[in-house]
Amino acid sequence: MQQNKCGESGSGKFTLQQLFQQSKVIDVEVISIGMDITCDFANSGLRETMILIHRFSKNILRTKELFAYRSIQMLVSGLVWGSVFCNLKDGLVGAEERVGLFAFILTFMLSSTTEALPIFLQERDIRMKETSSGSYRVSSYTIANGLVYLPFLLILAILFAMPLYWLIGLNRNFSAFLYFLMLIWLILYTANSVVVCFSALVPNFIVGNLMIAGVIGSFLLFSGYFVSKHEIPSYWIFMHYISPFKYPFEGFLIHEFSNSKKCFEYLFGACMVRGEDILKEAELGGENSRRKNVGLMMGFILVSMFISYAILRYRCSQGVILKA
Numbered sequence: 001m002q003q004n005k006c007g008e009s010g011s012g013k014f015t016l017q018q019l020f021q022q023s024k025v026i027d028v029e030v031i032s033i034g035m036d037i038t039c040d041f042a043n044s045g046l047r048e049t050m051i052l053i054h055r056f057s058k059n060i061l062r063t064k065e066l067f068a069y070r071s072i073q074m075l076v077s078g079l080v081w082g083s084v085f086c087n088l089k090d091g092l093v094g095a096e097e098r099v100g101l102f103a104f105i106l107t108f109m110l111s112s113t114t115e116a117l118p119i120f121l122q123e124r125d126i127r128m129k130e131t132s133s134g135s136y137r138v139s140s141y142t143i144a145n146g147l148v149y150l151p152f153l154l155i156l157a158i159l160f161a162m163p164l165y166w167l168i169g170l171n172r173n174f175s176a177f178l179y180f181l182m183l184i185w186l187i188l189y190t191a192n193s194v195v196v197c198f199s200a201l202v203p204n205f206i207v208g209n210l211m212i213a214g215v216i217g218s219f220l221l222f223s224g225y226f227v228s229k230h231e232i233p234s235y236w237i238f239m240h241y242i243s244p245f246k247y248p249f250e251g252f253l254i255h256e257f258s259n260s261k262k263c264f265e266y267l268f269g270a271c272m273v274r275g276e277d278i279l280k281e282a283e284l285g286g287e288n289s290r291r292k293n294v295g296l297m298m299g300f301i302l303v304s305m306f307i308s309y310a311i312l313r314y315r316c317s318q319g320v321i322l323k324a
Helices: 016-036 045-062 062-086 092-111 114-132 137-147 150-168 173-197 205-221 234-242 248-256 275-282 287-318
Strands: 263-267 272-275
Touching: 045 062, 045 137, 062 092, 062 114, 062 150, 092 173, 092 205, 092 248, 092 263, 114 137, 114 205, 114 287, 137 173, 137 263, 137 287, 150 173, 173 205, 173 248, 173 287, 205 234, 248 275, 248 287, 272 275
Parallel strands: none
Antiparallel strands: 263 272
């Protein structure tokens, strides 16, 4: 029986093997054509971003079990930690317990973010095929993916911060509580940005989980709690300054000890150690450092988003995921 050049038999039918091979050729050709299309998009960048935000929101709500689990986890953690550290005493021991609590908050927030990595990896391949075919811009996808998580992470931050803050008895001022809440929110968003960035880079969940754990562990090590800045070797000091967790940790310390009327050590009825003295010992400033730390955290988030955008843009241009 003779076959034509497309693999079709003389009777006009395909064998299963020929049909499978033919479909592979068609898929690759279609995707290649899509990648050769010039940047003529049906919608503006703003319109694309709004459509994608709506789409991503629906996707998050479809995985409501994951969000419900995270919500319960954050609320229960806030209640449990609040009961453990309930009404921390003033004094040097109380100050040390506060510092340890802040470091533990950072560790917890960062270690509980990788459960969303499989979802990001699954969505990545779909989005890259869509952007490669010219459905929308990579920049629109990156911006929408960054904005859509803001309200959901804020809900998680509120559920965690509300019971924890008031049970422990931190700075009893509502504006101070709002600053604490903002730090929790930014920590969650920073961790989410790190996971999104690695989801654009790694090939699978196992590699991604290992890389994220290693990077986050290194950043925590150089955050300033486990090893002080003065004890870090000079050839590693750059890790201290690029650690995204140095700045929220310092923000917690400044939030609790600056402008504090608490005395942490008395001697013969006179106050010997105040909050400002603790900050001076740690070489931390006041209000200016408070604003600077928030700005640097936002800057790290933007850098992570840009790196994620650059990786996705490169992979789309190279057709890394173009498979049958």
